[in-house]
Amino acid sequence: MSEKLATGNLLEVRGLTKIFGTLKACDAIDLIVAKGEIHALLGENGAGKSTLVKMLFGSLEPHSGEIRWDGKPVRITSPGAAKKLGIGMVFQHFSLFEALTAAENIALSLDDGSPINQIAAKARALSYSYGLPLDPDSLVGDLSVGERQRIEIIRCLLQTPQLIILDEPTSVLTPQEADKLFETLERLRAEGKSILYISHRLEEVKRMCDRATVLRHGKVVGHCNPREETAASLARMMVGNEVKAVVRAPVEGIDKAAALLEIRNLSRKPATPFSIPLRDISLSVRAGEVIGIAGVAGNGQGEFFEAVSGEVRQDTAGAVRIRGKDAGALGITGRRLAGAAFVPEERLGHGAAPRMKLSENLLLSRHATDKKAFVGGGGMVKAGAVYSAAQRIIEVMDVRKSAPDPEAAALSGGNLQKFIVGRELDRKPSVMVVNQPTWGVDAGAAAHIRQALIELARSGSAVLVISQDLDELFEISDAIAVMHNGELSHPMPIAEATFEKIGLLMGGAESGHGGQAAEVA
Amino acid sequence: MDIAVNILLTIATAATPLLVAAIGELVVERSGVLNLGVEGMMIMGAVAGFGASYLTGSPWAGLLAAMVVGALFSLLFAVMTLSLATNQVATGLSLTLLGLGLSGMMGTGFVGLPGERLPYLYIPFLSDLPVVGKLLFGQDPVFYISIALTAAVAWFLFRTRAGLTLRSIGDSHTSAHALGIKVIRYRYLAVLFGGACAGLAGGQLSLVYTPQWVENMSAGRGWIALALVVFASWRPWRVFAGAYIFGMIWIGQLHVQAIDLQQFAGAPWLLYKVMELLKSLPSQYLAMLPYLATIVVLVLISRNKRLTMMNTPASLGQPFVPDR
Numbered sequence: 001m002s003e004k005l006a007t008g009n010l011l012e013v014r015g016l017t018k019i020f021g022t023l024k025a026c027d028a029i030d031l032i033v034a035k036g037e038i039h040a041l042l043g044e045n046g047a048g049k050s051t052l053v054k055m056l057f058g059s060l061e062p063h064s065g066e067i068r069w070d071g072k073p074v075r076i077t078s079p080g081a082a083k084k085l086g087i088g089m090v091f092q093h094f095s096l097f098e099a100l101t102a103a104e105n106i107a108l109s110l111d112d113g114s115p116i117n118q119i120a121a122k123a124r125a126l127s128y129s130y131g132l133p134l135d136p137d138s139l140v141g142d143l144s145v146g147e148r149q150r151i152e153i154i155r156c157l158l159q160t161p162q163l164i165i166l167d168e169p170t171s172v173l174t175p176q177e178a179d180k181l182f183e184t185l186e187r188l189r190a191e192g193k194s195i196l197y198i199s200h201r202l203e204e205v206k207r208m209c210d211r212a213t214v215l216r217h218g219k220v221v222g223h224c225n226p227r228e229e230t231a232a233s234l235a236r237m238m239v240g241n242e243v244k245a246v247v248r249a250p251v252e253g254i255d256k257a258a259a260l261l262e263i264r265n266l267s268r269k270p271a272t273p274f275s276i277p278l279r280d281i282s283l284s285v286r287a288g289e290v291i292g293i294a295g296v297a298g299n300g301q302g303e304f305f306e307a308v309s310g311e312v313r314q315d316t317a318g319a320v321r322i323r324g325k326d327a328g329a330l331g332i333t334g335r336r337l338a339g340a341a342f343v344p345e346e347r348l349g350h351g352a353a354p355r356m357k358l359s360e361n362l363l364l365s366r367h368a369t370d371k372k373a374f375v376g377g378g379g380m381v382k383a384g385a386v387y388s389a390a391q392r393i394i395e396v397m398d399v400r401k402s403a404p405d406p407e408a409a410a411l412s413g414g415n416l417q418k419f420i421v422g423r424e425l426d427r428k429p430s431v432m433v434v435n436q437p438t439w440g441v442d443a444g445a446a447a448h449i450r451q452a453l454i455e456l457a458r459s460g461s462a463v464l465v466i467s468q469d470l471d472e473l474f475e476i477s478d479a480i481a482v483m484h485n486g487e488l489s490h491p492m493p494i495a496e497a498t499f500e501k502i503g504l505l506m507g508g509a510e511s512g513h514g515g516q517a518a519e520v521a
Numbered sequence: 522m523d524i525a526v527n528i529l530l531t532i533a534t535a536a537t538p539l540l541v542a543a544i545g546e547l548v549v550e551r552s553g554v555l556n557l558g559v560e561g562m563m564i565m566g567a568v569a570g571f572g573a574s575y576l577t578g579s580p581w582a583g584l585l586a587a588m589v590v591g592a593l594f595s596l597l598f599a600v601m602t603l604s605l606a607t608n609q610v611a612t613g614l615s616l617t618l619l620g621l622g623l624s625g626m627m628g629t630g631f632v633g634l635p636g637e638r639l640p641y642l643y644i645p646f647l648s649d650l651p652v653v654g655k656l657l658f659g660q661d662p663v664f665y666i667s668i669a670l671t672a673a674v675a676w677f678l679f680r681t682r683a684g685l686t687l688r689s690i691g692d693s694h695t696s697a698h699a700l701g702i703k704v705i706r707y708r709y710l711a712v713l714f715g716g717a718c719a720g721l722a723g724g725q726l727s728l729v730y731t732p733q734w735v736e737n738m739s740a741g742r743g744w745i746a747l748a749l750v751v752f753a754s755w756r757p758w759r760v761f762a763g764a765y766i767f768g769m770i771w772i773g774q775l776h777v778q779a780i781d782l783q784q785f786a787g788a789p790w791l792l793y794k795v796m797e798l799l800k801s802l803p804s805q806y807l808a809m810l811p812y813l814a815t816i817v818v819l820v821l822i823s824r825n826k827r828l829t830m831m832n833t834p835a836s837l838g839q840p841f842v843p844d845r
Contacts, residue, residue, distance in 0.1 A: 059699060059843075080701030095696035097689045099831045108689050109700045113682055139831070272830065 009071070010035045010163055010194045011056070016065030018051050025051040027218040028065070033163065038185060038195045040205040040226060043215035044238055044442045049198050052215070053165050056196075057089045058082040083109075088161030090152045090169055096140050103136035106155045119158075127154045130184050145297045146177045153184070164188065165196045170204060174296055175470070175503035182208055200238070201471075202231040216240055239443050246450045246475050249458065251288050259284040260462035261340070261431045262321040266314065268307055276300035278307060281488045283481060285431070285462035290454060291491055292477030293466040296506050300486035301466050302345065305435045308464075309342040310335040322431055333368045341429035343421055345436045345466075347413060351420045354409035358401075359383075359390035361408050362423055369427060389426070397422035398448070414441040421449050425456060432456055435466045450476045470499060484508050526655055528772060533656075533664055534730055536768030538563070538722040540667045542746035543753075543760045544674050545718020550750055551678060552711035553691035555838040557613025558598050559719050560743025561620020566591040566723025568624040571631055571734040574727075580639045584663070584724045591720015592713045594620060599712040603705050606840040617743065625736045636732035639663070663725040670718070675757040687711060691834030694841040704841055719743065745812075752819030755832045763819050770811040778804055 013031040017024065026048045033039045043049045054060040056067070058076040067074055069085050076082050082089075096105050103120035110119065120136035127134035132150045140148060149169065156164055166185075170178040185195055185208060199205055205212060205226050212226045214237045222237050229237075261284065268278040278300055285291045295301055306312045308320060314328035321327060322338040330338065344350045352361045363374055363386050373389070376382050390405060397418040401411055408416055421437060437453065438446035454476055457463040466483075467473050473480050479491035482505035489505050542559055549556050569590035574583025598616050601607045639661050642648065647658040678684040687707055690697045694704045726738055745767065753759035777799045785796050799807065823829050 058701075078701055079699060083701055089699075091699060095693075095699040097692040097696055099692045099833075099835065100685070100689060104685055104689075107682070108686060108697075108702070116685075141831070272826075 008035055009033065010069070011196075012068040012071075013052075013056070014066045014068075016052065016055060016067065017063050018048075018055060018060060019063050024218050026055070026062075029215070029218075029220055031213050031220070033194050033196055034211075035162075035194055036189055036192045037210040038189055038197055038208055040209035040212035041196060041198045041215065042200065042202075042205060042212050042234065042238055044200060047215040047238070048218040049215055050167060051218075053089070053167060053196065053198065056082070057087060057165060083111075083159060083161075086160075086162035087165065088156035088159050088163070089165040089167070090149070090156050091167055096148055096151060098141035099139070101137055101139055102134060102143070102151050105140055105151055106136070106158060109155050110158060123154050123158060126157060130154075130157070130187070131180060132184065144299070146173050149173065149177075149181075153181075157188075161193070163194045163196060165198070167198045168200070169197075170199065170201060174506040175499050176507050177296075178204065202226075202234045205234070206231065214238055235443065246447055246454065248454050248476060251458070251478055255286075257286040257288050258324070259286050260323050261285040261308075261433070261464060263308065264319055264321070265316075266304075266307055266319045268303055268312070268314075271303070271312075276303055276486045278303055279486045283464075283488060283491070285464050287430070287460050287462055288457055289478040290457045290463040290465060290476050292473035292480045293464065293483055293488070294470060294473050294480055294502050294506060295466075295468070295483035297468050299483050301435065301483055303486070304483065304488075305342075305344060305433065305466060308433055309340075309344070336365075336369050336429075339429060340431040340433065341424035341427055343424055343432075343434040343437065345439070347416050347420060348409060352408035352416060355407055357405045357407055358394070358399075358411075358419055359387045359405050361419075362386055362390045362393070365423060366427065393419060393422040393426050396426070398445070414445055417441050418445055418449065421452070425452055428456070428459070428461070430461045431464075432461055433464045433466075436469075437465055437467065438469070438472060446472070470502060473502075474499075482506055526652055528776065529656055530660065532765065532768045532772045533660060534768075535771050536764040537661075537664050537667045538725045538730065538742055539746050539749060539767060540761060540764035541663065541670060541725065542719045542722035542743060543749040543764060544667070544670050544757060545715035545722075546746055547750045547753075547755055547757060547760055548674060548678075548687070548718075549711050549715035550837055551691045551755055551834055552687050552708045553694055553834050553836040553839065553841075554602065554708050554712055555609045555613065556595065556598055556602075556616070556712060556715055557610060557747065558595070558616025558620065558743075559715075559746050560739055560741065561617035562591045562594045562716050562719035563620075563723040563726070563743045563746075564624040564737070564739040565594045565620045566720030567727040567738055568628045568631070568723075568734060569720070570724030571636055571727035571732075572627070574637055575631060575634060578637070580637045580728050580732075583637075583728050584639065584721070587720045587724025587728070588717040589720070591723065592717040595712050595716020595719070598716070599709050602840065603708050603712070606842050609838050609840065621737065628734045628736060631734035632736070634734065636727065636734065638732040639728045661725075661729045663721065663729055666721070671757050671761050678757070688834075691836060694836045694839070698841075698843050704843070708841075719746075722746070745815075749815070749819070752816060752823065754823040754829045755834065759819065759822060762822075763815055766818050767811050767815040770814045774799075774807040774810050778807055 009032050011033040013029060016026055016029040018026040029052055041049050051060060055062045056076065058078045058081050067076060074085060076085065103116055103123060106123050107116055107119045123134060123136050127150065132153060134150050134154055140151065169181060173181065188195060197209055209226050212224050213220060214222045214224065216238060226234065263281055263283045266278055266281040270277045276299060281304065293301065307314060310330055310332040313331060314320060317326035317328040319328040322335055322340050325338055327335050327338055348354045353364065363381065367374060374382055374386050387405065394401070399415050399419045401415065411419065418441065424432060434453065438449050441449065450472065453463050453465065465473065465476065477494055479493050480497050480502055481491040482489045482502060484506060485508065492501065542563055546556065546559050566587035570583040570587030573586030574580045598612055601612045602609045641659055641661055644658050648654045678688060686702055690702060690704050690707050698704050723739060727734055749760050749763040753763050782796060782800055785793050
């Protein structure tokens, strides 16, 4: 498949630079995409990949540098101009409109002005011919993330672009859906189209891509042929040094350990028309183990987390039990006092108050559990104690920051995540529930967070991790359960679990959905 | 019978300014912009309409001036919120305050002057038909404009590509921008349209409803129009229903306050009892009724949460700054 059908370079980028404030997000980037190739753009979060493609798609303006399209220099001043040249983009954070139908969403990006039902028919035909079936009349708000991705791809294909940019397309797909996408991409390459493929999943890059450009800290650190590299050598290029592997010692005698977190027949009606109901979820997490919850985004994980953390209370007090006590009727603070700690998915606005300092954010989540340490007589805050605790967490988690006690919003996403996880770990909670622990965190820090979660469990706590990153779950979990459409499967012991089995469950295959309390062998 | 026709006509006259202003604001809010300055734009339209009509002698010129001034006044809001990305709520509120003050100052010379009313439509034969003649073919021009406007906006929003684009901007301006849609340009046009509508509504007040200039004559109608848009879940024909329910009960309670219970002596028992109850209420409660009834009715028809969600512009009130 690597034979080029067309020759010559479609896109040449020389010295492209973008500066945000004092940060050089992209520093003199060179990139060449040939006709009919799948070109990978590799790099960690924050390496400048998204900034670069936003410049190529006209939504950001470069400070300097040159873009040549088909040999001629061009200025791409807006997404409209990019579309005219023949550049199509499938966004990482979807650019879809939830309140509109799939067909309306597609029509909005086409300029030909043909009637909606014609576009719907075209979209339907195209989607079936690529094996990505799509119902043009469905409302986007009702669709799963995988289906939304299909709309993005079909919308992009209908514009008949020469270059298709895909920004982390598989991060929201099941392994089977991803396979389908790879087939589509290979077919497009065979048709002579070029694809710029952004990912940090090295296996899929090795499998599909003809060439790769690796970015680190906004600079190009190398061009290579991914097929000739190993995953480890690619990772080294991306990160700059070896990534320490996470060590997970097997647990012993777990079946005798006490269940610290029990969820019994938890159900929840959808709070909004677009959210997922929870259906009769039961799960227990024992002292010493890490249980992972896999699932495609938007299958009820968020709703589940809200119910477990106490953001939403339950009608039956026994639906959630923490250390053997009914906690269903307690709020977040009550559950924290019972010994649990929670790390939500959204960092800003949920995990931390953006405009407050790190020490203040620390106090916000721990004022009740650490009352003795942080609050003195008459309800006065012991600012010094809070400050030094915050500094301790910053040091342990290696949080990089510009001021001694900066506002939460001033930190990069990865660094803030380190702080938020560290804030809870610092308490040594006996139950820890984390939603997307390492989303947007660089590889080194992610390994650090994962190792810390395993160690917390091994020291006798129960750890529940909700994640979309299957690699991560396989790395740290003792058993993996899958959430699909608001139902939770039985946890599958890690020794039995494979990507394929978990992937099938993520796609909705029936197995082990049940109301009875789950047992871990 | 004549009394009934006259009551229906006054209802239409009372509902029209609400309908026109609310339809304009509906388009603005569908684009994701919350303009709380409706009251201010309306009163500016009223004073400009009366002034232009008085100075030129033509109420038609007054109507045109009302729309132009309403649009120009909304341009101030557009520049502030769209180009300078100020807070929409604060800017809208100051627009209302500014409009009320400025119109009072501009209108000092007009107070007490006799105004000229816009002529009623008259089509020979059709307008002379009993009952329907006056209702359908004998009203003021703004009434016809308001009906046409409702139909045109409903068609535009749900049947045209530009309307789809406008709705998409209201749903997510970042997504719209990523697709290459000119978010700011659409929003400018929507705000100007809303301003022209509010101005027209004000012009109706000073050229049709009570053809004279009185300070503060919009009397909170702009706020009612704003509330109508929300309670009608951003759907044009529901705004129409809301405006007419409000107008009906508004006129109804005025009549109840004025009538003599003796007139109902021969009426059926139930009607008499209802009238007795209404007459026994303090007039303040009667004056509350239109607000209460409109809200109750519109809340009832928007009980379908899903439909409401689909129609609510998700990016309403959020400033949009495209990053470059």
